[in-house]
Amino acid sequence: xxxxxxxxxxxxxxxxxxxxxxxxxxxxxxxxxxxxxxxxxxxxxxxxxxxxxxxxxxxxxxxxxxxxxxxxxxxxxxxxxxxxxxxxxxxxxxxxxxxxxxxxxxxxxxxxxxxxxxxxxxxxxxxxxxxxxxxxxxxxxxxxxxxxxxxxxxxxxxxxxxxxxxxxxxxxxxxxxxxxxxxxxxxxxxxxxxxxxxxxxxxxxxxxxxxxxxxxxxxxxxxxxxxxxxxxxxxxxxxxxxxxxxxxxxxxxxxxxxxxxxxxxxxxxxxxxxxxxxxxxxxxxxxxxxxxxx
Numbered sequence: 001x002x003x004x005x006x007x008x009x010x011x012x013x014x015x016x017x018x019x020x021x022x023x024x025x026x027x028x029x030x031x032x033x034x035x036x037x038x039x040x041x042x043x044x045x046x047x048x049x050x051x052x053x054x055x056x057x058x059x060x061x062x063x064x065x066x067x068x069x070x071x072x073x074x075x076x077x078x079x080x081x082x083x084x085x086x087x088x089x090x091x092x093x094x095x096x097x098x099x100x101x102x103x104x105x106x107x108x109x110x111x112x113x114x115x116x117x118x119x120x121x122x123x124x125x126x127x128x129x130x131x132x133x134x135x136x137x138x139x140x141x142x143x144x145x146x147x148x149x150x151x152x153x154x155x156x157x158x159x160x161x162x163x164x165x166x167x168x169x170x171x172x173x174x175x176x177x178x179x180x181x182x183x184x185x186x187x188x189x190x191x192x193x194x195x196x197x198x199x200x201x202x203x204x205x206x207x208x209x210x211x212x213x214x215x216x217x218x219x220x221x222x223x224x225x226x227x228x229x230x231x232x233x234x235x236x237x238x239x240x241x242x243x244x245x246x247x248x249x250x251x252x253x254x255x256x257x258x259x260x261x262x263x264x265x266x267x268x269x270x271x272x273x274x275x276x277x278x279x280x281x282x283x284x285x286x287x288x289x290x291x292x293x294x
Contacts, residue, residue: 001048003278006040009268010069010122010198010252011278015259016079016102019043023054023070023081024268027276034067037081039103045258045280054104055081055097061108066092069122069198069252072102073158075133080158081106082113082135084121094123094137096158111160114152118143122252125154126201128234135161136168136211136234138196141180142187147171147194149213149227151234168211169227169238171196176225176244177215198224198252204285207232212265212290214251217244222251222271226290241289255283265292 008024015021022040029035035057040050057064066086073080079099086092098109114120119140127133132153139148152165171177171194183193197214204210209229217223224246227238246253246267253267265283268276282293 001040001050002046003048003280006048006050006277007274008038008278009276011266011268012069012071012254013256013266014072014074014102015256016074018259020045020258021072021102022048022050022278023072024278025068025070027274029067030273032065034063034065037067037070037083037097037106039072041103052103054099055106058108062090063087063095066121071124071254073125074102075158079106080109080125082123082125082158084123091117091119092140093118093120094135110158113154113158113161115161115165120150122196122198124199124201124254125158126234129203129232133158134234136199136201138199138213139167141183141193141195142189144170145189145191145193147177147196147215149196149199149211166235168234168236169240170194171215174215174225174227174240175242176217176223176240176247178218178220180216181220198254200254201234202255203232204290206285206288208285208288209234210285210290211238212245212253212255214253217247219248221248223247224251224253224267228288230288245290245292250279265290 038051063085068084070083081097093114096110097106099106123137153162179192183189211227223244226241250269
């Protein structure tokens with residue numbers, strides 16, 4: 001199958017065993033009951049096999065909805081699927097599943113990685129140049145209407161988080177972001193409500209640390225923007241690029257490099273249930289910003 005045939009949100013790609021493995025949120029169950037995650041496998045980024053189910057909800061497992069944004073990380077001989085999971089009893093949060101293979105099967109592994117009692121989503125693992133791993137994630141606007149991008153340190157084996165979470169920035173700082181117009185209608189939240197989604201971090205050739213993230217943009221669509229830590233530190237300060245990198249009808253992307261060393265940015269497009277699919281764009285750095293080559 002081709003990319004247009006793969007109906008997922010939040011695509012995430014790794015290289016392993018000479019192949020490419022792509023993970024994502026099942027479009028059909030994004031906003032309803034959920035019970036698992038899939039992956040797709042390719043040798044050339046054009047022709048894909050799948051979906052192959054890599055995790056299915058075990059009997060008695062707490063999460064039965066909000067199976068979102070699985071990201072696969074290889075560390076010390078294991079593959080960790082860091083994902084958002086939710087239920088009616090527990091606030092939505094981020095957890096790690098674990099396997100010895102990139103295509104699973106994955107099994108429940110970690111404790112809750114995001115703070116207890118706080119609704120959080122879209123966690124991504126960033127390992128800094130000193131070797132410390134961090135979870136960067138979105139704190140739901142139901143726990144702060146400015147849309148906070150937070151961070152917490154992880155144990156070396158990703159089994160639990162360490163210490164207190166802290167905020168990197170909030171969505172209202174970015175000029176390309178506007179309040180979410182459906183917050184009252186869909187979530188019962190009043191006032192100007194901003195949100196952050198889908199962070200991904202990458203140190204580029206200019207030694208700056210770049211973060212792509214998604215929110216509601218000025219063109220009244222889901223969009224992707226860029227924040228930059230000019231000193232390369234995760235703790236910032238973070239500078240928001242004024243214009244969205246992908247301003248209309250797509251979001252939640254990530255960087256990956258092919259086997260020839262070429263870097264791409266992938267995201268889902270369009271932002272419409274049952275019609276989303278992954279798209280790939282080469283990405284370059286220009287004047288302290290990221291540019292997609294379309």
